[in-house]
Amino acid sequence: MDRMDDAPAYPVGLRLRGRRVVVIGGGQVAQRRLPALLTAGADIVVVSPQATASVEAMAAAGEVRWERRAYRPGDLAEAWYALVASTDPAANAAASAEAEERRVWCVRSDDADAATAWTPATGRTEGVTVAVLTGRDPRRSAAVRDAVVEGLRDGSLVAPRHRERTAGVALVGGGPGDPDLITVRGRRLLAEADVVIADRLGPRDLLDELPPHVEVIDAAKIPYGRAMAQEAINAALIEHAKAGKAVVRLKGGDPYVFGRGMEEAEALAAEGIAVTVVPGISSSISVPGAAGIPVTHRGVAHEFTVVSGHVAPDDARSLVDWAALARMRGTLVLLMAVERIGAIADTLIAGGRPAGTPVAVVQEGTTAAQRRVDATLSSVARVVAEEGVRPPAVVVVGDVVTVGRTAGPSRG
Structure with missing residues (x-):
């Protein structure tokens, strides 16, 4: 078979549902390529004396048919597409020649120049398939693919839909x-x-x-x-x-x-x-984390509770069992609690939480304006007032506050 010239490959999307695809070899290359072929709905036959554990599992699950033997002439009969990826160069060459004779598009993992088809670097997101070919530079293909897919996913590459959308x-x-x-x-x-x-x-x-x-x-x-x-x-x-x-x-x-x-x-x-x-x-876990505070920590806190402080503990509208919270040993995370932190701290102390329990207040967490102030239950109201802490802020109550002090610098 003549070697392919330098003409660019013609890109096309193969619709393989229900169509016979033959894979010669059951190693790492086959393991990587089989999931996409399965997603395409292909009728897959793997021909190989051995296979990786993943390929064997696909066969055991009935996703592919595995012929546990070496390639032999005639294996590509009625195939629409072939992937030649065995460790036997002679078998690969023979299978490739059969594909040429039968006019079956064939990918060669060991010799791209001898192949009649190349596998693009492929990614999918929200119904869009991105396939990139850069000739003989697969690493660049993968890099371009990743950049396009990531751009579509995070919105930095804007490709609006033009078909009618459901409201x-x-x-x-x-x-x-x-x-x-x-x-x-x-x-x-x-x-x-x-x-x-x-x-x-x-x-x-x-x-x-x-x-x-x-x-x-x-x-x-x-x-x-x-x-x-x-x-x-x-x-x-x-x-x-x-x-x-x-x-x-x-x-x-x-x-x-x-x-x-x-x-x-x-x-x-x-x-x-x-x-x-x-x-x-949620800011209940991300803001403490950004300030170096783990809401749970081995040997310190096996639980954390998130509570809204938008109404005071003695307010008839409150749905919080503050007495129960005061008895708990784990971490307490308070959201929307800056204005009522004094009443909340007094209620927790009255319910049995030690007055010296460490408290951290993190204002505008994860932003450039983030700052953290530390106190105890008995001093937090005074510290918040003196420091001029304003919403949005997250209040963390518990011994994890001091653990976080040694975990690294906080932001802001």
Whole structure:
């Protein structure tokens, strides 16, 4: 067979569902290539005296048929595609020659120049298949593939959908504040949005990356200041979704952790609007971590409890069993508690939590403005006042606060 010249390969997507594919060899190359062929629905026959444990498991599960022998002429009969990847050069050459004779597209793992097809570096995300060929430079192919797939996933490579979309709303948890801590899916949905309704506590830096046509609505739920009523937020979500727009409700942390996400989901469901919930990294664990505090630690705390402090312990609206929390030995993480930290600390001490229990307050965690102040239960109210701590801040109560002191410098 003549060697391939330097003409570029013609890219094409093979539809292999139900079609015979023959793999010569059961080693590492076959192990890497088989999952994609299975995903394509191919009818796969592996011809090899030995196979890796993973290939053998695929055969045992009935995903592939394994002929436990060496290649022999005729194995490529009725095949649509062949992958030649054995450790026997003579068998590879013979199988490649048979593929040429039968006009079966053939990939050679040992000799790309002798192959009639090349396997591109392939990645998939949200229904898009990215396949990259750079001739005889597979590492560059993989690097380009990774860059494109990552760009599509995180929204830095914007490729909006142009087909008609079903009206709906995505409730996206933006994480604790650092724009790098939003999930890949959340960032992609932001890049595809027509309308973004954003909380102050969401990752605001991401809004600057949105294209000019995207309408940004500030939910303005600012403590001690103006607030957009929840009913108005619900109405805006419904209005824009019914107009056929892709709507993202960008929230701080996780939509369902003190985020009123379920209220919004219920309002949308009542109007027959599809809702997608994208979980986010909650500040209850990420902010302490960013400040060097583990919420659990071997031999120190085997549990942690997250509590909202938006109402005082003696408020009739409180649903928290503060007496039970005071008796617990684990870590207590308080959100929205700065304004009422004095009453909360007094209640915990009265319930039996030692007055000297370490406390850390982390303001604007994970952002460039992050700062941490340390105190005890008996002194935390005074320290917060003296230091001028303002929301958003996370309060951590427990011995893990001192463990974290030796774990490295905190941010800010």
